[in-house]
Amino acid sequence: MRGDRVGARRIPTGLILGVVLVALAFTVRAVSPAFAGWGLPDRTQDTITLALSVIIESAPFVFLGILLSTVVQVWLPHGFLLRFLPRQPLLRRAAISLLGMFFPVCECGNVPLARGFMVGGFTVPESITFLLAAPILNPITIITTHQAFGFGDGILITRIVAGFIIANVIGWLFSRHPNPDSLLTPSFAASCARPEPAGHDHDHDHGPQRGRTPSRIHTSVDLFARETAVIMPALFIGSLVAALTQVFVPRSVLLALGSNPVWSVLAMMALAFIVAVCSNVDAFFVLSFGSTFMPGGIAAFLTFGAMIDVKMLALMRTTFSTRTLVQITALVALMSAAAGLLLNYVG
Amino acid sequence: MSARRTTVADSRRGTGWSAGLAEHWRGIGLSLVVVVATVWLGATGQLGLYIHPRYFGFTLVMAALGLVFVVASFFFSSSFLASAPAERTSPRRLALSVTGSGMLLLIAAVTVLAIPPATLTSATATQREVNSGGLDTTDAAEQAATLVGNGDYERLSVKEWVSLLAQSDDPALFADKSAKLTGFVLPDTDDPENVFYVARFVVTCCAVDAQPIGVPVYLPGWSNTYTTDAWVEVAGTFTPNPSGLAKAALAVEPATIESVEQPSDPYVY
Known part of the structure; x- marks a missing residue:
């Protein structure tokens, strides 16, 4: 922690501090159950x-997302992914919405990945398309949805088709925005404008490094700190909100609505928003509602919930301005509801 | 004048430095807490309190990687400190940032590292309808059918009995079949005086999606002897449910009820 006055001295100081803190955390964790008297109320x-189950389940996916994003930003040649994409904007976004097939992380891992893509040259609307499509158009989500529902009731097909259309329509709408950078939070827009952090161009001067370019490993570790600083608090707060609503909002209220073709759709979207289950596994979660809710409600849950929920908004707030998120949420909600209603009335 | 300007610049430099510092260590700190908790839960065999076993490998590998990054962040920390003071920060924003990060880190450390791990309780079970879902019925029913074929009823688990009961509540089918069930005590919502469930949570992914399942037990005045959430082993036979209020058509008439320790894997999958 002491600064970098003497290169030889700083190595052990930081490392030892880190190891000591980790050891301390392990000790606290190992010793604390011995103290009786926590005696917390059940609720x-x-x-x-x-909350902890959501955090422990999601954190590895967040780490995986950061690692993939680091690979894209630091280890792949600059603009590597862009080379393989079509140039025509509509086709390009269509191709981008299928990128999730190669990055099968759940939506919490997608936010760091999308941030990495934007730093790496994606436009804002392109990254929005990726962010909305990837949680649904990825192999794990498709397999789990198929395991839960098969091809019955058109739920799986509705989810895939609606996911693709919604992501591309919203990407197209935002591509017409005159100043896409204003869609971002000022701090993230600034970090996009910042010169490449990676060791690609070797000429810029990192003052305290006295002209030495940081190694790629060093840059990767810095990126980990920067990304976790934004995403981990959002994950903690989002998980807590999801847990609180699960414990304190009576489910009977939502369940009473399930048999009405309109209310089943709206209620399931509200539920999806609150419970914030990862898209990889939300099909298993919603399976328990399959008997009480109409298929359109289930499809709306799986489409809307994969793109937008409490936790995702908290995560996306790190990158997009509130105004942008309100617009995205409204658009996704309207189109998911339309898909659900279509399935209920026509399907 | 020039001296004063220097002071202002210096203090700005100072505040920018601290705000950046708080932000920098916030992510590392929270990651450290989660990663240590995950590894410890894995090492002591308690990860199953939170997530489905199929994620154990992936979660532990990523936690180990996370741990490497956390320690590496300390290793490289010095260069960050030197290059931090880029942004201008108002004292108010600084106070907010430092207090916010500190509080979040403290709360996270206490809840994740200090509070003992626990299984879900009946408070969550009553929020979710018992036996309303979460069962991958075909598998469980097949297993159950095999055991029934052997006449080995006592080996059937709560989950297997629940899937059998979901397929048929014909009393003739369950007559003379004795069950031995381990689970926690969960009062029936319609007839809490006379009926309780021997319940378990079914987890398909993580504890958030846990669905309560259970086999009803008819024992008037059970709450004088047994408390909600206590773990019990009930042995008995199925009869048409004497309770006029409870929804379940069949219930176990208990021959013996023993208090048992909470199993190390309280959930079923």
């Missing part, structure tokens, strides 16, 4: 258990 305890 408080369950809120913690539920």
